[in-house]
Every structure is written in structure tokens, then in C-alpha cells.
Amino acid sequence: MKIPLTYTLKSLWTRKLTTTLTIGGISMVVFVFAAVLMLAYGVEKTLIETGSDENVIVIRKAAQAELQSQIDRDAANIIKTLPELAATPDGKPFAANELFVLINIFKKGSGDMGNVTVRGITSESMLLRPQIKILEGKMFTAGTSEIIVGSSIAKRFQGCTIGERLKFGGNYWTIVGVFDGNGTGFDSEIWGDVEQMLPAFGRPVFSSLTFRLKNQSDFDALKTKIESDRRLNYLEIQHEKEYYAEQSRLMAIFIRVIGTVVSIIFSFGATIGAMITMYAAVANRTVEIGTLRSLGFRRRNILAAFLIESVLIASLGAAIGLFTASFLQLFVISTVNFGTFSELAFGFTLSLAVIKYTAIFALGIGFIGGFLPAVRAARLNIVNALRAS
Amino acid sequence: MSLVSVQNISKSYWRDSQEIRVLTNISFDIAEGDFLGLMGPSGSGKTTLLNLIAGIDKPTKGSITVSSTDISKLNESELAKWRARHIGFVFQFYNLMPVLTAFENVELPLLLSKLSKKERREHVEFALQIVGLGDRVHHYPKQLSGGQEQRVAIARAIVTDPTVLVADEPTGDLDKVSAEEILKLLERLNTEFKKTIIMVTHDPRAAERAHKIRHLDKGELS
Ligand SMILES: Nc1ncnc2c1ncn2[C@@H]1O[C@H](COP(=O)(O)OP(=O)(O)O)[C@@H](O)[C@H]1O
Numbered sequence: 001m002k003i004p005l006t007y008t009l010k011s012l013w014t015r016k017l018t019t020t021l022t023i024g025g026i027s028m029v030v031f032v033f034a035a036v037l038m039l040a041y042g043v044e045k046t047l048i049e050t051g052s053d054e055n056v057i058v059i060r061k062a063a064q065a066e067l068q069s070q071i072d073r074d075a076a077n078i079i080k081t082l083p084e085l086a087a088t089p090d091g092k093p094f095a096a097n098e099l100f101v102l103i104n105i106f107k108k109g110s111g112d113m114g115n116v117t118v119r120g121i122t123s124e125s126m127l128l129r130p131q132i133k134i135l136e137g138k139m140f141t142a143g144t145s146e147i148i149v150g151s152s153i154a155k156r157f158q159g160c161t162i163g164e165r166l167k168f169g170g171n172y173w174t175i176v177g178v179f180d181g182n183g184t185g186f187d188s189e190i191w192g193d194v195e196q197m198l199p200a201f202g203r204p205v206f207s208s209l210t211f212r213l214k215n216q217s218d219f220d221a222l223k224t225k226i227e228s229d230r231r232l233n234y235l236e237i238q239h240e241k242e243y244y245a246e247q248s249r250l251m252a253i254f255i256r257v258i259g260t261v262v263s264i265i266f267s268f269g270a271t272i273g274a275m276i277t278m279y280a281a282v283a284n285r286t287v288e289i290g291t292l293r294s295l296g297f298r299r300r301n302i303l304a305a306f307l308i309e310s311v312l313i314a315s316l317g318a319a320i321g322l323f324t325a326s327f328l329q330l331f332v333i334s335t336v337n338f339g340t341f342s343e344l345a346f347g348f349t350l351s352l353a354v355i356k357y358t359a360i361f362a363l364g365i366g367f368i369g370g371f372l373p374a375v376r377a378a379r380l381n382i383v384n385a386l387r388a389s
Numbered sequence: 390m391s392l393v394s395v396q397n398i399s400k401s402y403w404r405d406s407q408e409i410r411v412l413t414n415i416s417f418d419i420a421e422g423d424f425l426g427l428m429g430p431s432g433s434g435k436t437t438l439l440n441l442i443a444g445i446d447k448p449t450k451g452s453i454t455v456s457s458t459d460i461s462k463l464n465e466s467e468l469a470k471w472r473a474r475h476i477g478f479v480f481q482f483y484n485l486m487p488v489l490t491a492f493e494n495v496e497l498p499l500l501l502s503k504l505s506k507k508e509r510r511e512h513v514e515f516a517l518q519i520v521g522l523g524d525r526v527h528h529y530p531k532q533l534s535g536g537q538e539q540r541v542a543i544a545r546a547i548v549t550d551p552t553v554l555v556a557d558e559p560t561g562d563l564d565k566v567s568a569e570e571i572l573k574l575l576e577r578l579n580t581e582f583k584k585t586i587i588m589v590t591h592d593p594r595a596a597e598r599a600h601k602i603r604h605l606d607k608g609e610l611s
């Protein structure tokens with residue numbers, strides 16, 4: 001690049017209004033694109049972080065998620081006594097048989113009903129998920145109809161504060177605590193004693209069994225063992241992290257596809273905007289281009305200068321769009337996750353990958369929008385360009 | 390031997406398959422150190438002839454040799470390189486980059502050379518001093534008078550120490566006093582710095598400054 005960057009920068013600055021408008025247009029498209037990627041990444045991150053690396057989850061083979069899964073008590077007990085399982089400090093199997101049901105509660109504000117996950121847990125459940133902290137109130141007492149609610153449920157649903165009673169499964173349940181799941185999917189759940197909940201919902205079986213291995217390396221051997229045991233072979237074991245990542249896949253893909261389609265449509269507008277701006281720049285600077293060529297600058301120097309100018313506009317648009325989009329991280333969205341059919345609270349989350357794809361997207365707009373005008377500039381006939389004065 | 394040798398050149402433009410003959414069979418030589426005035430009425434082909442010698446246009450017929458290089462045989466990118474090295478342009482409307490300072494404008498052609506930043510600065514400052522604008526280095530074109538702008542343009546034309554200086558009506562847009570100063574400056578570049586100059590003009594007073602005058606009329610030289 002022989003034509004100095006000062007020339008490009010100052011030329012941009014000279015047409016402040018057009019430059020600003022073009023940058024503004026690109027930044028809006030970039031904002032939408034970045035927001036969509038941040039949302040998709042937010043869903044993934046929330047669910048992936050819900051699972052822990054050490055935990056293993058058992059559900060029914062045919063089930064896609066805990067909701068459709070059933071494990072009978074005998075099978076759960078057989079797995080709990082397998083030698084591969086770790087033990088809790090007080091010598092019990094490091095495993096929790098849990099119940100997973102959906103209930104309907106009114107949301108605050110809109111008054112619509114939302115699907116909320118109720119999880120019946122055991123005392124081992126808390127050991128398996130050390131990230132769970134009681135924020136307010138206390139842990140429920142086993143053997144009672146006390147429950148605790150996730151922080152996002154407390155915030156978003158009616159009647160979900162400490163001291164209130166919720167009616168579900170034919171029972172009244174008293175809220176005695178609010179827990180924080182550290183930004184995981186558990187924030188959007190209600191927890192109570194599994195042995196109280198099974199009879200309340202009239203369910204004879206658990207939904208899942210989550211446990212910890214003595215040795216992570218035993219996973220494959222255990223998988224084979226369970227699959228070849230006639231009493232257990234209707235079950236499937238998975239790393240908990242992979243299980244939750246899978247739960248986010250459908251939703252994340254949906255957001256990305258819709259978002260990308262919308263962004264691409266918008267980006268046509270932004271690209272054409274950049275193109276019009278750059279064609280005008282070339283037309284206004286025809287004599288300057290002729291002069292530069294007569295001084296000995298080559299066609300490719302002119303091409304590069306105008307391409308850089310366009311890409312620079314797009315980069316500024318990208319920077320502004322991304323900067324604005326980063327404030328979306330302050331918002332939390334709560335909606336139904338298609339993977340589990342239950343309400344899930346998640347945020348817009350910025351990541352390096354989001355920044356990278358947004359930058360590529362914006363530079364694409366700048367490059368494609370600037371290409372034809374730059375080619376025109378480079379192909380100008382010197383004599384005719386000079387005569388344009 | 391002559392520095393510039395124009396041999397039997399003709400130049401035509403085509404408009405809707407109709408030939409417009411601008412120059413017909415022109416031959417002349419320019420010796421090193423000459424100051425040639427090219428006169429003629431508007432539309433007689435002066436700019437076209439100058440553009441051919443300066444290598445920004447190609448003759449339809451004939452050849453142009455500048456210090457033993459036949460420039461009609463050079464391709465596009467060779468010509469660009471050749472111009473950067475051998476030609477200094479002065480235009481009627483100065484053609485400075487409005488967004489660049491006097492310094493940056495004069496530095497432009499040096500960006501095509503291998504000079505270091507420090508060497509470039511020395512060359513630019515020297516050129517601006519020669520044209521008497523040593524104190525206007527960081528001014529923008531719009532902060533300068535027409536005469537001063539043309540002097541910046543002349544500094545830009547001489548900063549690479551080109552073989553030939555071509556000026557197309559360099560005083561055409563100036564008042565009498567400024568025009569006089571520009572002509573004096575060109576004269577000085579010719580006598581003091583031995584620059585070979587080809588100047589197109591239709592102003593007889595400007596032409597007086599040249600050592601030789603050729604007249605173009607309807608594409609023919611007399
Ligand atoms: N690119 C071009 N296409 C068509 N005609 C041209 C072109 N350039 C110059 N001409 C014609 O050539 C003639 C000479 O032009 P020019 O060299 O600019 O004359 P001068 O500089 O003496 O006024 C004019 O009639 C002009 O219209």
C-alpha cells in the first residue's frame with residue numbers, strides 16, 4: 001500500500017456526514033448480528049455450565065432428556081452399589097436419584113403461564129452440585145413439603161418468594177429458601193425432597209440418576225457394563241456436561257439460523273449503503289485519482305486505497321456495533337428452551353468467537369461494498385480523470 | 390543528442406466509431422535544459438501532446454523517446470514507474486490533495502521511491518524552500534492563495550528531481566502578479582537547476598519566458 005493512510009483517514013473525515021451515516025448503518029446491522037450470536041452463545045454457556053465435568057447422568061435410552069426418562073428404584077439401587085461409584089464423606093454412594101417434572105406457574109408482569117422445572121432431589125444432589133448456594137432463607141428439610149426456588153424463578157414468577165406456598169402435584173409446598181445456581185440452568189428450577197414429590201405426583205419411578213465416579217477413566221468400562229446388564233440395558237450413561245450441551249443444541253441452532261438469515265437480509269442494505277458511499281467518494285475524487293496516477297501511483301495502489309477506505313468504514317461500524325451490543329450482557333432473557341420445554345433464563349454472552357465472526361461479517365460488508373467502486377477507481381483512464389476538473 | 394524526441398506522432402480519439410483526429414504527424418526535439426513554450430488556440434491539441442510526452446496517454450501512431458527510452462513501447466505499469474522517475478507535472482488547477490498539508494502533498498511522489506522517512510523530509514523541505522514556501526509547510530491547500538498552491542504543486546513536481554517538467558497552462562488560473570511569480574520560478578528552475586521544461590500556454594506573456602516557442606494549430610505543428 002503506497003497511498004498513505006492519512007490520505008484515506010482525512011478523506012473519510014472530510015465527508016463526515018456520509019461517513020457517519022454509513023458507519024451508523026453498518027453498526028446497526030453488526031449490532032443485530034452480534035446480538036444473535038451472543039444470545040445463541042448465552043444459551044449454550046448457561047446449559048454447558050449446568051453440567052459438571054465430574055458428574056455422570058443416567059437416563060432412559062429412548063429419552064432425549066430427563067423429562068421423558070424413567071428409572072425404576074431397583075435399577076437405581078443396582079447402579080448405586082456398583083464398585084465404580086465414588087462414596088460421599090459419610091460413606092454413602094455418591095449418587096442422587098432425581099425426579100424431573102414440569103409445572104405451570106404464572107409469570108410476573110405478562111401474567112402468562114410458564115413451564116417450570118420441579119426437581120425432586122436427595123441430600124447427595126447438593127454434594128454433586130457444589131456451585132449451588134442458598135441465597136436467602138434455608139435449605140428445605142427432608143421429609144417435609146418444604147421447597148427452595150432458583151434465583152431466576154424467584155425473580156420472574158408470581159408467588160415464588162420465601163414464605164409463600166405453591167400448589168402443584170396435589171399438594172401445597174412452602175418456599176423456605178432461594179438458591180443461586182451461579183448462572184446455570186438450575187437457577188430456573190424448583191427443588192424439593194424427591195421422596196415427598198414422587199407420591200405427590202403419583203410417580204413410581206425416578207427420572208434420572210446422577211453420580212460421580214471414583215475414576216473418570218472408568219466411564220467407558222461402566223458404560224459397557226450397564227449396556228450388557230439385562231436389568232440395566234434400557235438405560236444410557238452420559239457425561240453430565242455433554243448431556244446439558246445437547247439440551248442447548250436445538251435452541252442455539254434455531255437462534256443462529258433465524259438470526260443469520262435476518263442479518264444477511266439487513267447486510268444487503270448495509271453493503272449497498274457502503275457501495276453508494278464509495279461510488280460517491282470515487283466520483284468526487286476523480287481528479288485526485290487522475291493526479292495520483294499521473295504522479296506514478298499504480299492501479300493497484302488506487303484499488304487498495306479505496307478498498308481500505310471501505311473496510312475502515314466497516315471496521316468502525318463493527319467496533320461501534322459490538323461495543324453497543326456488549327451492553328446487552330446486562331440483560332437476562334427467560335424463555336422456553338425447546339430442548340427441555342422448560343423455562344430457561346440466560347443472558348447475551350460475548351465471547352472471542354462472537355467478536356471474531358462479527359468482525360468477519362462486518363469486514364465482508366466493507367469489502368464487498370467497496371470492491372466495485374474501488375475497481376472503478378482503479379480502472380479510470382488517467383487523461384479522462386484529469387479532464388474531469 | 391536531444392532529450393525528448395517526438396517522431397511522426399498522430400493521435401485520434403474515437404467517439405461512436407467516428408475518428409476525431411487531434412494530432413497529425415507531429416515531429417520535434419527538445420534538448421536537455423530547454424524551456425519550450427507550446428502555444429495554440431483552445432482545442433488545438435496542446436494538452437493531448439503534453440500528455441503523450443508525459444506518458445499518461447499513448448499515441449495512435451509514431452514514437453516518443455525520452456532520454457533514450459521509447460515510452461510508446463512501455464506497458465501500463467512500466468509507464469507508471471517511468472513517470473514517477475522522469476516526469477514532474479504542473480497542472481492549471483494545481484491538483485493538490487485537499488485533505489493533505491503542503492508537506493504531505495509534496496511528499497506523495499517520494500512515497501514511490503526507496504527513500505527513508507528522514508530523507509523524504511529533507512527532500513520535501515528543500516523543495517518547499519526552493520519555491521519559497523518554507524514557512525507554509527503544514528498549511529492545507531485551502532489555507533493558501535492560488536499562487537501559493539501552484540508553488541506547492543511545483544515543489545511536488547520537482548521533489549523527485551525529474552528529467553522533464555511538464556506544465557499545462559500553469560498560470561491559467563492566476564492573477565497577473567501571481568502568474569508573474571510562477572513564471573519567474575519556472576525560469577529559475579530552468580536556469581539555476583537546469584530543469585528541462587515544456588510549458589503549454591495560450592498567454593503570450595507567459596510564452597515570452599520560454600526559450601523556444603512552437604505553435605499548434607488544428608493538430609499540426611508550425
Ligand atoms: N478523451 C478524449 N476523447 C475525445 N476527444 C478528446 C479527448 N481528449 C481531447 N479531445 C479532443 O481533442 C481536442 C484537443 O484537446 P486538447 O488537447 O485538450 O486541446 P487544448 O489543450 O489545446 O485546448 C479537443 O477537440 C478535444 O475535444
Ligand SMILES: [Mg+2]
Pocket residue numbers: 435436437557
Ligand atoms: Mg488544454
